[in-house]
Amino acid sequence: MNYGVFHAINLLAGKIPALDGIMIFFAQDVLFIFPVLLLVLCLRGWQRTALYALFAACLALFFGQIIHLVYYHPRPFTEHAVTQLIPHAPDASFPSDHALVTFAVAFAVSFRKKGWGYILMILSILVGVARVYTGVHYPADIAGGALAGYLAAVLVHRAERPLEPVTSRLLQMYSRIFPFLPSAKREDPAKATYHP
Numbered sequence: 001m002n003y004g005v006f007h008a009i010n011l012l013a014g015k016i017p018a019l020d021g022i023m024i025f026f027a028q029d030v031l032f033i034f035p036v037l038l039l040v041l042c043l044r045g046w047q048r049t050a051l052y053a054l055f056a057a058c059l060a061l062f063f064g065q066i067i068h069l070v071y072y073h074p075r076p077f078t079e080h081a082v083t084q085l086i087p088h089a090p091d092a093s094f095p096s097d098h099a100l101v102t103f104a105v106a107f108a109v110s111f112r113k114k115g116w117g118y119i120l121m122i123l124s125i126l127v128g129v130a131r132v133y134t135g136v137h138y139p140a141d142i143a144g145g146a147l148a149g150y151l152a153a154v155l156v157h158r159a160e161r162p163l164e165p166v167t168s169r170l171l172q173m174y175s176r177i178f179p180f181l182p183s184a185k186r187e188d189p190a191k192a193t194y195h196p
Contacts, residue, residue, distance in 0.1 A: 001138045001140050002139060003076075003080070004136070005113070005132075005138075005139045006076055006132055006138045006139055007131065007153065009130070009133050009139075010082050010083055010132065010133060010134075010135050011083075012133065013083040013085055013133055013134065013135060014083040014085070018163070020085055020143075023085065023128070023129075023130040023133045023134055024085055024086055024134060025085055025125050025127075025130075026053040026126045026130035027085075027098075027127065027130035027133070027134045027136070028086055028152075029126075030102075030123055030126065030127050030130075031098055031101065031102065031127065034101070034102060034105050034120070034123075037116070037119075038050040038053055038054065038105070039131050041053075041109070041113070041116065041149045042174075045172055046112075046113065047171055048112075048167060048171065049109060049113055050098070050109075051167055051170060051171070052059075052111075052112070052115060052156050052157070052160065052167075053104070053106075053109050053153075055106040055156045056105065056107065056108035056149070056152045056153040056156045057100075057101045057104045057105050057108075057149075057151070057152075058159075059104070059152040059155060059156060060100040060101060060103075060104035060145075060148055060149045060151075060152035060153075061096075061097065061100055061101065063100070063148045063151070063152060064095055064097055064100045064145070064148065067094065067095060067144075067148070069094045071092075071094065071095045072092050073092060073094040073138075074090070074092075074093060074195040075090055075093040075136060075137070076089065076092070076093070076135060076136070076137070076138055077135050077136065078090045081128075082135040083135055084134065084135035084136065084165065085086040085133075085134040085135060086134045086135075086136060087135045088136045088168045093136075093137055093141050094138070094140065094141045094143035094144050095141055095142075095145035095147075095148055096128070096131055096137045096141040096142050097145070098127055098131055098137075098145070099124070099127070099128050099131070099137075099141065099142045099143075099144070099145025099146050099149065100125065100145040100148055100149050100152075102120070102124035102127050102128075102147070102149070103121075103124045103145060103146040103149030103150060103153075104118055104148075104149035104152045104153050105124075105149075106123070106124045106149070107121075107149060107150050107153035107154070108156060108157065109120050111157050112154065116168035124146070124149075128142035128145075128146065129142075145168070153183040
């Protein structure tokens with residue numbers, strides 16, 4: 001089933017140049033929009049939310065590294081004849097690092113700023129589809145990354161109060177380094193629009 005879904009999506013690649021270009025952009029470049037969006041959150045005074053999202057992304061990547069150490073799954077282009085639109089090393093495919101980061105950030109933000117979370121979630125899904133379309137990941141790699149990203153976001157969300165001393169210290173450093181930027185709004189560490 002995993003390969004069947006992969007094949008159905010990847011089969012579209014290489015046929016419509018405009019669609020290929022869009023998918024390559026989402027597969028490679030949209031990831032870099034996420035730090036920009038977190039910066040926008042900071043500029044709006046929501047540094048705490050941005051910081052929790054950063055914590056979640058780091059934790060998700062840590063989960064990914066642990067999984068890579070104990071489980072190796074080859075990439076689709078090493079097992080099958082695929083239409084590969086972007087270059088990639090033949091390293092472990094599961095879970096997708098792109099999915100780990102984007103979904104961790106999307107879920108972490110959505111717990112506190114639902115509207116922003118929806119935007120990030122849509123971008124995360126598009127990144128995941130594009131990674132399959134371009135031939136570098138199976139759908140299960142994306143699903144696994146999304147699940148691990150969600151778990152990381154939930155753990156960070158539930159640890160917000162224990163993390164408060166570290167968070168407050170980092171926000172103080174932020175205010176000293178960037179005194180010309182908006183100061184952090186008073187966001188309750190446990191205030192969220194959704195409680196997982």
